[in-house]
Amino acid sequence: MASARQHTGQAADPSTPARPTGRDVARHAGVSQATVSLVLGGKWQGRVSSRTAETVRAAAEDLRYRPNLAARHLRLGRTRTALLVVPALSNDFFSRVHAGAARVAREHDLGLVLYPSPEGIAPAPDPFESTPATLDGVIASSMAPEALAALHGDLPLVMLDSDPAGTRAAATVNPDIADGMRRVAEHLLALGHRRIAHVSASVGSWTFHHRARALAQALAGTSASLVCTERSALTVAGGLRAATRALATDPRPSALVCDDDLLAAGACKAARRHGYRIPQDVSVTGFDDLDLATALEPELTTVRLPAEEVGATGMRALIGVLEGRQPDTALLPVALARRGSTGPAAGQRSPGAETG
Amino acid sequence: MASARQHTGQAADPSTPARPTGRDVARHAGVSQATVSLVLGGKWQGRVSSRTAETVRAAAEDLRYRPNLAARHLRLGRTRTALLVVPALSNDFFSRVHAGAARVAREHDLGLVLYPSPEGIAPAPDPFESTPATLDGVIASSMAPEALAALHGDLPLVMLDSDPAGTRAAATVNPDIADGMRRVAEHLLALGHRRIAHVSASVGSWTFHHRARALAQALAGTSASLVCTERSALTVAGGLRAATRALATDPRPSALVCDDDLLAAGACKAARRHGYRIPQDVSVTGFDDLDLATALEPELTTVRLPAEEVGATGMRALIGVLEGRQPDTALLPVALARRGSTGPAAGQRSPGAETG
DNA sequence: CCGAAGGAGTTATACGTAAAACTTCCCTGT
DNA sequence: ACAGGGAAGTTTTACGTATAACTCCTTCGG
Secondary structure (H helix, E strand, C coil), X not given: CCCCCCCCCCCCCCCCCCCCCHHHHHHHHCCCHHHHHHHHXXXXXXXXXXXXXXXXXXXXXXXXXXXXXXXXXXHHCCCCEEEEEECCCCCHHHHHHHHHHHHHHHHCCCEEEEEECCCCCCCCCCHHHHCCCCCCXXXXXXXXXXXXXXXXXXXXXXXXXXXXXXXXXXXXXEECHHHHHHHHHHHHHHCCCCEEEEEEEXXXXXXXXXXXXXXXXXXXXXXXEEEEEEEECCCHHHHHHHHHHHHCCCCCCCEXXXXXXXXXXXXXXXXXXXXXXXXXXXXXXXXXXXXXXXXXXXXCEEEECCHHHHHHHHHHHHHHHHCCCCCCCEEECCEEECXXXXXXXXXXXXXXXXXX | CCCCCXXXXXXXXXCCCCCCCHHHXXXXXXXXXXXXXXHHCCCCCCCCCHHHXXXXXXXXXXXXXXXXXXXXXXXXXXXCEEEEEEXXXXXXXXXXXXXXXXXXXXXXCCEEEXXXXXXXXXXXXXXXXXXXXXXXXXXXXXXXXHHHHHXXXXXXXEEECCCCCCCCCCEEEEECHHHHHHHHHHHHHHCCCCEEEEEEECCXXXXXXXXXHHHHHHHCCCCCEEEEEEEECCCHHHHHHHHHHHHCCCCCCCEEEECCHHHHHHHHHHHHHCCCCCCCCCEEECCECCHHHHHCCCCCEEEXXXXXXXXXXXXXXXXXXXXXXXXXXXXXXXXXXXXXXCCCCCCCCCCCCCCC
């Protein structure tokens, strides 16, 4: 077929130019590999003359040298890399957590690998199997207890938005969920709401148990009552189903407190399908202040969690652990974003509520 | 302060039990390290007796042995790991792309690291600096040309949702955007819309240029006209601003075609602030079919992109490149999701449109 | 004028793994 | 009886880096 002339790539094969190693740089600069390592590692003060150092840097630049990270990791035994495990990517709470953690990691010249648990909130197969690098530490956010148990290994662990007790975590960083629920309750009480329904998520994550408890506590001893709690999947469709059930209770609640903005979006749809206006007939509150909260109409009254700060604080805590310090649990302040989805309870005049 | 009795951890320090190596397993099983490597690497057929193999596996299990990935990577020169670069995490298009790519990666026993470009759509600092492992390949989604240029290096590259021409990518995988826009245009034409405004994103990503061109082409030669194109940031707030401008044109457009569901959500808010009902007074279409599309009310008519399939196909293409095959460009079919945000044009009876 | 002290490097080594090359033993066919 | 060959291992080596340990040279104090 091919002419005898054409003998395709059997010798001298330069298909991959074999990326340069430190030894290549050394040869090119006329020094030893050790010197290259010293210079490029920045530890050459008093070991190498600045003239030589400059030569080495030029050679490295020239050859486009990139250190082989595998070799470095093997040598050092550490990777300066942490893993951030999140239960879902589509939820922008987690992308904000990641942004915060990534910022701090960059500031400290650490690597950060994001590991989205493939099965939603369910346990990940095994982050340590599927992660390419050996890791120095792990940050896990909003993990269900069973997923947490699967996090074997002896790596330093920082938990975010998780149960501060009963884990092997070196530190825990939480937004002040209880305070958030308290603010929601106070807000609704001030608007005159007395019959409140709770739309919750059926996932096993600790944070939702915590939210439910916090709401019950916030309403305890007030003139308002929790008429029902409906659970469903943590989706808009789930919120729609749960809120439909909640609105069927008689007499119907005047406010739906949702554990998450996704659920709240579903609750809004449910209310409208029942023919109720928001907030005139039914008030709806969310939680987390996702992007979704201000995309809806009316915009959701919700609890803004300091997601970036949670991620950043978690990363700082992990760095502390790695450096041998003994960090402790952090509780970060939250805020109530009052928006259009809540208003005075229908047929009631609340004492201090606006009347216009 | 502390009693003399208490001398905290200074000798015999067993704080880190020094995780076991292959040599430890070998000692424990009474074989050589090479045998351990053969057995655990699965290549012991005809090299090691099955009895010995079982012993080795038991020893590994016993010591909870995990291979040191850094050492393996150094030895093999490959990491069996790819990088997926996405411009934003909060957009669930990308989380779906990732899900698809991750599924295929898992099936092929490859690692996949997700690299969210920190500065939104802007160029990443350098994925290769901040990524812990040396990589075998890169998949990049929806990158702006300038960001693409920054992707130096000679790694095999697969581009998703990007310009098939003028890149050094070994393969490109795109949803059929042009067909999507054509379907949107046909849908609106069938509903009787003749004055159409375009709400576009001001980001440099190729996909938005492509969408704009596709819309213009789809409307060319029809009875409808494109009354204006308004650009803004790729956010709900941006869509609100752009759509507000678009609705101010006189006579006003009866339909707003948005390049993204985020923009469409903003457009819906803009329409309502003008006092227009959706879809009775103004129809709105989105693009991408994000989760947001069905969280809104009315639900958005939008183009559903096969995001998981884009990610999966991209990953398969990369695997093909890594295995030396020569893959080519793929164009994946899209669908129009007809929902509540579009309806017959006001004051017009369209030939085939429903009249109820 | 000699030993000590640095300065400026180099040489050598270890990290843990995969696999090529080697060894040993036993069986088998002629 | 003996070459041949496979089974069942072992020994050895290389991957690229960081750094401890070493060498050689110059300078300087006493």
